[in-house]
Amino acid sequence: MAEVQLHNVSKSFKSTRAVIDMNLTVPDGAFVVLLGPTGAGKTTTLRLIAGLEKPDSGSVQIAGRDVAGETPAQRDVAMVFQQYSLYPHLTVRDNLAFPLRSPILKTPEDEITRKVNEVAEVLHIPHKLDNKATALSGGEMQRVSIGRALVRDPAIYLMDEPLSSLDAKLRADLRVELKRIHAELAATLLYVTHDQIEAMTMATHVGVLDEGNLVQFGTPREIYENPASTYVAARLGQPRINLLPAGTFDEDMPPNAHQIGLRPEHIAHGTGKAAHVVRVEHLGDQTRLHLKLGEHDVITLTEAHTALQPGETIQIAPRNPLFFDAAGVRIA
């Protein structure tokens, strides 16, 4: 396991700038999640570290050494691809053993057998070991592809949306499993997703990407509580943060404030401005209120057993509001 650093790394594909001047440090033993929508440069970042792409400028360091001239094999990284990429002509066992049999690792056969069985156990696929890789369900294929990374002990595990094609239950199980593996192996992981729940639940650090730029890097809590911009604020939190014109509540605010950001849980009820209840969503453990404040939509949370009905009116006021300027940058 090792630290990975990117210094001013840029990469363009024809006219598209996929990654722009990125500086990123993945600390040794960290579980870093890169979060961003499609096309934000998440996958390109992984491929630059893995050596599948060459940066146009900047440098990549793994364990303190510049890896510019090294092949993917020499970089000692393991990668889980979004599309599984299991070798279709091999069995599950041979797929898992494939990296161990490489000329770089040259693992003895008994060691291979031991490791493959161990990983199969962790991923609940020991009964599938002798199946052809193509004879598996999507979830099983994804687990095998994660397993193919886990049999190794690389400098860093790179994972490209490994849970995106799984059903909700399996995704939840594997989230817990990955977190456990991270803790047990003290592994360094760089994990790409557009799923904020994966980011919040597994990460020790979250990096938010926007069109090739790393716009914020910090712990999930920091990112959630102190977003640097409206873009970051909108990426985390479910339901999304309410963004309203500054001054809606006649509140105290910095002079150049343009928007006020209110997380649904940061709205006090019973005082302040009147809002109409449009819809009441009972989710079991909590209830979401869809409100109309003047012409703006606002979503807030209330107790599970609320008696509020659509058409009624309640008073709301901001609590710990966030302020953003005209460009969307956080100012208070």
Add this chain to the structure above:
Amino acid sequence: MSAYSITEPSGRSKWFAGTLVILYALITMIPLAWIMLTGFKSPADAISYPPKVLFEPTLEGYVNLFTTRTRQTQEFLEANPPQNWADEIVRDYDMVIVGPSKFGERFLNSVIIGFGSTFLSIFLGTLAAYAFSRFKIPLADDLLFFILSTRMMPPIAVAIPIFLMYRNLGLSDTHLGMILLYTAVNISLAVWLLKGFIDEIPREYEEAALIDGYTRFQAFYKVVLPQAATGIASTAIFCLIFAWNEYAFAVLLTSATAQTAPPFIPTIIGVGGLDWPAVAAGATIFLLPVMIFTILLRKHLLRGITFGAVRK
């Protein structure tokens, strides 16, 4: 009410389609069957009119194909009784076997040249197709078109220049010369077919192998080749069939040492009258290697022919 499906053909249309296919197969097999039967007829039965479907089988054609014989006087024949069953057959015509014919040699030439050029076409074609499929090659499209354009005229159109070139280079009537020639003709087919197959194999497999600790060549060898097996097999069949059956260049460029079976078989006709059973026997044996090769790879061939028809 019986249930019916839109996608499954009904029993009657299946039966109809089956009958049609069997009928077509039977019709196309008649000439083949006729050649095989003729190989076991006597010369008289072979040219009798109306044609005989039922006849007394004899190995005369095969004996004549594989041996050279001379006519002998009665005294000689009486003094030297037949040595074996083959000798016995030719005695009916007052002949004795004096040695093997050239057929075995010519057949072996066909095997060496046919399989040799197929191997070379596939070997070079796979590497070229992989490079065209995966690497950024300047003018790749133009190069591919150039390769294809070598097939746009009938190869025999350049027979004279090739004949002169081969004479100067000392490649006339050599195995190497014929292998190179057939490879040159087949390579465009091989590159184009194989490029299609390799394009279909996602790059992610190689990228995964690169990260798993393999070099690019090892990734090609361990991951791409096994998946391209179907494409390679069907391409090999097409290349072999061309090289195996090629007649015009073989007549022009080979005579004594590297002559293949196709130009040799008709020469049997000139030896002591029209020996159709021997010709038919030669054709039958000549058919076998390609037939066996095709049957062994038929699973791949079917996939090769329908390749590209169905989008996954």
